Structures are given as structure tokens and as C-alpha cells.
Amino acid sequence: MKVEAKPKEQVAESTMTTGADVFIRSLVDADVDTVFGYPGGAVLPIYDALYRADTPFEHILCRHEQGLIHAAEGYARVTGKPGVVIATSGPGATNLITGITDAMMDSLPVVIFTGQVATGVIGTDAFQEADIIGITTPITKYNYQVTDLTELPRVVKEAFHIASTGRPGPVVVDIPKNIAQEITAKEFKTDFHLPGYQPTIKPNPLQIRKLADALSRAKRPLLLAGAGVLFAKASEELKTFVEKHQIPVATTLLGLGSFPGTNKLSLGMAGMHGTYAANMGIYEADLLVNIGARFDDRLTGALQHFAPNAKVAHIDIDPAEIGKNVSTKIPVVGDAKEALQLLLNIDIEMNHHQEWLEALENKKQDYPLWYERSNDLISPQWLIEQVYETSNGKAIVTTDVGQHQMWAAQFYKFDQPDKWVTSGGLGTMGFGFPAAIGAQLGAPNELVVSVVGDGGFQMTLQELAVIKQRNLPVKVIIVNNEALGMVRQWQEKFYEERYSESLLSENPDFIKLAESYGIRGMRIEKEEEVPAMLEDIFSYDGPVVVDCRVVKQECVYPMVAPGKGNHEMIGVTK
Amino acid sequence: MKRIITATVQNRSGVLNRITGMLTKRQFNIESISVGTSETEGISKMTFVVEIGDNQKLEQLTKQLNKQIDVLKVSDITDKAIVARELALIKVGSTGQNRTEIQGVITPFRANVIDVSKDSLIIQVTGKPDKVDALINLLKPYGIKELTRTGVTAFQRGRQPEPVQEVNTLLI
Numbered sequence: 001m002k003v004e005a006k007p008k009e010q011v012a013e014s015t016m017t018t019g020a021d022v023f024i025r026s027l028v029d030a031d032v033d034t035v036f037g038y039p040g041g042a043v044l045p046i047y048d049a050l051y052r053a054d055t056p057f058e059h060i061l062c063r064h065e066q067g068l069i070h071a072a073e074g075y076a077r078v079t080g081k082p083g084v085v086i087a088t089s090g091p092g093a094t095n096l097i098t099g100i101t102d103a104m105m106d107s108l109p110v111v112i113f114t115g116q117v118a119t120g121v122i123g124t125d126a127f128q129e130a131d132i133i134g135i136t137t138p139i140t141k142y143n144y145q146v147t148d149l150t151e152l153p154r155v156v157k158e159a160f161h162i163a164s165t166g167r168p169g170p171v172v173v174d175i176p177k178n179i180a181q182e183i184t185a186k187e188f189k190t191d192f193h194l195p196g197y198q199p200t201i202k203p204n205p206l207q208i209r210k211l212a213d214a215l216s217r218a219k220r221p222l223l224l225a226g227a228g229v230l231f232a233k234a235s236e237e238l239k240t241f242v243e244k245h246q247i248p249v250a251t252t253l254l255g256l257g258s259f260p261g262t263n264k265l266s267l268g269m270a271g272m273h274g275t276y277a278a279n280m281g282i283y284e285a286d287l288l289v290n291i292g293a294r295f296d297d298r299l300t301g302a303l304q305h306f307a308p309n310a311k312v313a314h315i316d317i318d319p320a321e322i323g324k325n326v327s328t329k330i331p332v333v334g335d336a337k338e339a340l341q342l343l344l345n346i347d348i349e350m351n352h353h354q355e356w357l358e359a360l361e362n363k364k365q366d367y368p369l370w371y372e373r374s375n376d377l378i379s380p381q382w383l384i385e386q387v388y389e390t391s392n393g394k395a396i397v398t399t400d401v402g403q404h405q406m407w408a409a410q411f412y413k414f415d416q417p418d419k420w421v422t423s424g425g426l427g428t429m430g431f432g433f434p435a436a437i438g439a440q441l442g443a444p445n446e447l448v449v450s451v452v453g454d455g456g457f458q459m460t461l462q463e464l465a466v467i468k469q470r471n472l473p474v475k476v477i478i479v480n481n482e483a484l485g486m487v488r489q490w491q492e493k494f495y496e497e498r499y500s501e502s503l504l505s506e507n508p509d510f511i512k513l514a515e516s517y518g519i520r521g522m523r524i525e526k527e528e529e530v531p532a533m534l535e536d537i538f539s540y541d542g543p544v545v546v547d548c549r550v551v552k553q554e555c556v557y558p559m560v561a562p563g564k565g566n567h568e569m570i571g572v573t574k
Numbered sequence: 575m576k577r578i579i580t581a582t583v584q585n586r587s588g589v590l591n592r593i594t595g596m597l598t599k600r601q602f603n604i605e606s607i608s609v610g611t612s613e614t615e616g617i618s619k620m621t622f623v624v625e626i627g628d629n630q631k632l633e634q635l636t637k638q639l640n641k642q643i644d645v646l647k648v649s650d651i652t653d654k655a656i657v658a659r660e661l662a663l664i665k666v667g668s669t670g671q672n673r674t675e676i677q678g679v680i681t682p683f684r685a686n687v688i689d690v691s692k693d694s695l696i697i698q699v700t701g702k703p704d705k706v707d708a709l710i711n712l713l714k715p716y717g718i719k720e721l722t723r724t725g726v727t728a729f730q731r732g733r734q735p736e737p738v739q740e741v742n743t744l745l746i
Contacts, residue, residue: 133588134591137588137591137592137595138595138596138599141643142643143588145587145588162643194643195584195646196583196584196642196643196644196645196646197643318641319637319640319641320634320637320638320640320641322637323630323633323634324634327630
């Protein structure tokens, strides 16, 4: 017998309000338009309420909870609104852990609702019970277990507030099954007061003054733009400010797009696989102004060699990031946009650094990013350049972690904010494809290209079912080198070519795989096929998976070896 | 260096776990921690004694504590005029013969015997940690059977001498 859902109009209007109905109403009140969810025992009441309710939001059923959370991250990164996840207790919740940690590391606003066993059996190792509060405490901005239904609407409101304000981050709300089932006719109060959570938005004008003074004295100023600029929607202010004072800009991996990659003042990305100009610029600068970056180790390299000549100023909404890794002379706590607006309103005399700009321009010209074209398989860097050209730089690009991620970061010149969705801090394989689903749902009219490795794609490819079901026109480009490329690269460079378990010789036939989901699949092996393929898929109104066979032994350059300073890059030139 | 940090926190479920978890994750070395209710309902006071490498780590510690959503206020009171006390219970092996002798040892510490049995005494002492240390050392020869310390709890004195050396968080 075929199992079919009862049409909604045949469902009797329920006269009873349950905790689950209250929960659904709270989501509506929070202006949620998309929920990524997966049902299960402990959330059955919630799914029943969802079925009965005439909700104005879409529920997207991913095929694994990891898909849910990465999709919610992609949605949050592109829209700036919190991504919303519902998963069941126990395994449903624990499957989210990687993504919650990822969101924590990259400061993405995500609100996660997990089912929980009934309050009466919590702590008895009940079926599908996991201590999700204990498990997620170190990986969330905050978490809640709702033990009293009257608190639920307030908690939901607080959760959205905490996730999306200050330094954004994931918030978990754990809802026991009996709370969702409880029948209620109560009015709820949703007012909240969080005296311990009052993020500083407006910077201290005295600190801004100090920064302005330092800028006016600097001979070799350099600005480092991180994801904080994007969260604050301060790209315009940043551009106006640096163009006014002719300050060169390097970006972090997650800050790509906060400043146009093709702007004359852009030095590109700094860090382990950053450009020569960005890394040497930071090395030689006498004033380094960090806006919204957290001086991650992949950015700084060996700390004793990081910006050794610079006075460091750091604008960050999270005071705990200031001075954490790099000692900072001018701390500025506040929102990047507010800080830049204050700086724009101050007269700063900055005319001492023409030579500095010329020196950096020479570095850009003399040591650009490079690669060698292949005459066999496709050069992965060239492939990315073609994606950039063909999409006119307008695509939203999502990636996993590894070589393909670095090539995308290097060769897709992000000129616009919020087009770059990648797993930075945690470096999560399997992030890119589900993140593209969230990005496409958040930006339905934009071209979303998911650049993934053959390794990472296989970690979350079950979500192909979602792009088929929803006809999401995500373009999956598998940069297929039949290897865990970055692992292989490190084994080549630092482990004398002992390729331990990093070669993926038994990959599936990605065409057949895509087709089995009812999705168009393609394979290309030659460079001359690339332009036509890209024209084809970008004009195709539907999802597509392209298996691009790239040069297997290609390495990402330049590179700062682990433990080295950023001035000790290898592979700067051919 | 040893620092005494106090934190005023909202008494919400899991707050102690969240804070100690953060301290562990960020490799702060907690020597003692004491928690209890305060004069305001729903607000608790925590006192940490931490062993800390340098001022940069200390600044990180106070900032990370401040960042916790349930934390209302963090103070490093090490360099302030403070009263710091802890309580220790010490069970010492004692037969009838040396009870008077032990009483002689503990009297200068204003410690009390709070339980007597056939072969042991339980002594209660309160004071600064070094005073408690000193008494424990003196009692060791009698054989310490059990020992428990509450950890330090501390207050700033009502009047602070001028000038007070500030080693608090970086001025924001």
C-alpha cells in the first residue's frame, strides 16, 4: 500500500494548543522563512504541529542532520539571518555536532532546536537520550533546556537574539518531548532581559581617536579585513575609508569579499596560502589595523614573525579576541560599521605613504599568484578562474576545506560581499555542498556554485536528494584529483611522499551517482571542454553535478610551512 | 602567579559547567573554585584561585569569563585590599593520649574540634589558605585520615587604601 500524507485540508482543525504549537508560533514570530529539519521520535509532536499549522515558512528535509546544520550555516552566511535547524534527540542531535562547532568557529548565527526525551526520564539513559546540553556547552554561544512550557516562547526569542547579535554564533534549545506535548491555553510573556549579555556596539571615541592618530603617523599602514566586516555589513564604509586614505587592504580567508578583490588597494588574501604582497605587506607594515578578524594561526603563521614591525590596532565586537593571539596596542571594541563611520568622520592627515603603496604594487606585479597550465588534465586553478570569468564574478561560491578551497579563495576574485561560503576555522569536509543548498534557498535568484573536492563531496552527497526534490539549481563542481588533495600535498612536502590513505582510487562514477538522484551529471577531462561546460551549466535551469578531472599532483602555492613565519613562504614563483 | 578572581553570575542551570568547561578548554589552571548564593536572589558568586603564567593570559581569563552570557561581573581582586577565607575539615588519627597535645597545636589557629571518636578527631579551621596549610603541616605527624577544603571565597574590604594597583582587564 502506498503511504501518502493526508491532505492538509482534511486535517481537523485542532482546538487544543500544545507546546509544539506554541513552539511553531514562536518561530513564526521570529520571522523564520526557512527551517532545516529532520523528524524523529522526540520531535514527533513538533512535526505534528508543523503538519497541522498553516506555517509561512518552508521546511527543508535534508537527508542527514549534518546536512541540516551546514545548510543552515550557508543560509545564514548569505542572508545574514539566523539559520534554523530542528533535529530529534540523541543521534539526531549528535549528528549536528560538527556543524555546530563549525558555526561557532566561524561566528555564524544558527538556532538549533533539538528534541529531548521526556523530563521524567532525563538522566536515565533513556532510548535516544543524549546529554546535548553537556555536549554542546563548549561549542555554542549559549544553550537552553526548556523544562517549563511557559518559558518556551521567551527562550526561543532569546535564542534568536543571542545567535544574531554581538558576535554571532550557534544557540541550542533542547525541548523535551513532554513539553512539546503539553496542552496549554496560557498566555506567554516573551519579554527578556539579559543583563550579562550587552555587546558593545559603539566604539569608545577615545580609542578611535588613538587609532586615527596612529594612522596619521604611519608610514606603512595596512588594513586586515575579516569576516567581522561582513557581519557588520560594513563593506561600503571600508571601501570609502581606505580609498579616502589610500590604505592597502589584505583580507582573511573568511573576509574575502569584504573588500573588492580586484580593487587597486587589495593585496588579496593573507596567511598560509595567501599572496606574497599580503603576507609581506603585513610583515613590513608599521601599523596593522585588524577589523573583524581573530588572528587565526593559519593567518598569522609563527606568531613571533607576525607583523614584527607593526603597531597593532584591532577593532572587534568580541573583546576576548583582542590580545588573544597578537598583542595589541590600540584595542577598539565595537561593531566594524560603527567604527568605520566614526573613523570616516575624523580628519586624518595621511600623506606619508606613497612609497609604501608603490612597494606593495611592485610586490603584486612581481609575485602574483601563479600556476602552470596543464596539457593533460584540467589545471584546477584555471578551472576556478574560468568559473570566475564565466559567472562575471557574481556567483555565490561554497567550498569544503582543502586544496579546492584554497584555489577558490585565490583565483575567484571576490568583488562583492556575502558571496563566499566556506568552512574556515573548523575546516570541515562535507560543508560546501549542503551549505550551497542553504545559500540557494537564502538567495533563490543567484547563481550558486559549490566547488567541492572528491573527498569532501562524498561526506555529504546524500543531500543530492534535496536539490532534486526542491529543484534547486545548485551547480556542483567536483575538483576531482582522486585524492584528499591537501593531505596528499602535506604528505608530499613533509612526509617524504608517503601517501598514507590519502589517495581515493575507488571513487564512484559521479555521473551515474547524480543520475541515480535524477540529477544531470557530467564529466570533463580536458581544459578545452571547460568554457563550454560552464556556459552550459550556468544557463541550465536546474541542479547539475560536474566531475572535473584535474591534475592530480598539483599543489597549492605559495605556502607558509607549519611553524614558519609568513615571510618564509615557499613556492612564491615557478 | 596566583590570582584571585571573583565572578558574579546568574544562577541558571549549567552555569558552573559552562564556566569550568571554558576554563578547561582554554587551559587555565584552577586551583580552587567556590560557589554560593549571594545577597541577591538568583545571583551567585564564584571565587576562583588560578595559577596564571602572565598578564596576557590573565587578561584572556577575565575576558573569557566576561564573555559568558550568565556572567554579570568579573573582578581580579588579588591586588586589592581583601579578606579571603577558606574552611578545611581535617580528620586526624588520635587516641585518648594525644588529644590534649593536638588541642594545643590547633588552639593558636583558632581551630575547633567538631567531632571526637575512639580513634580520631575532626578539626575545623577557617582562614587564609596559608594558615590552613600551616595547620595541616603541623597535624601531619599525627596522621591525617581525611582532608577536605572548600576553596577560597573572598571579598573586597569596605575601604580600599589609595592608590590601588589595578590589574584588571584592559581598559575598553
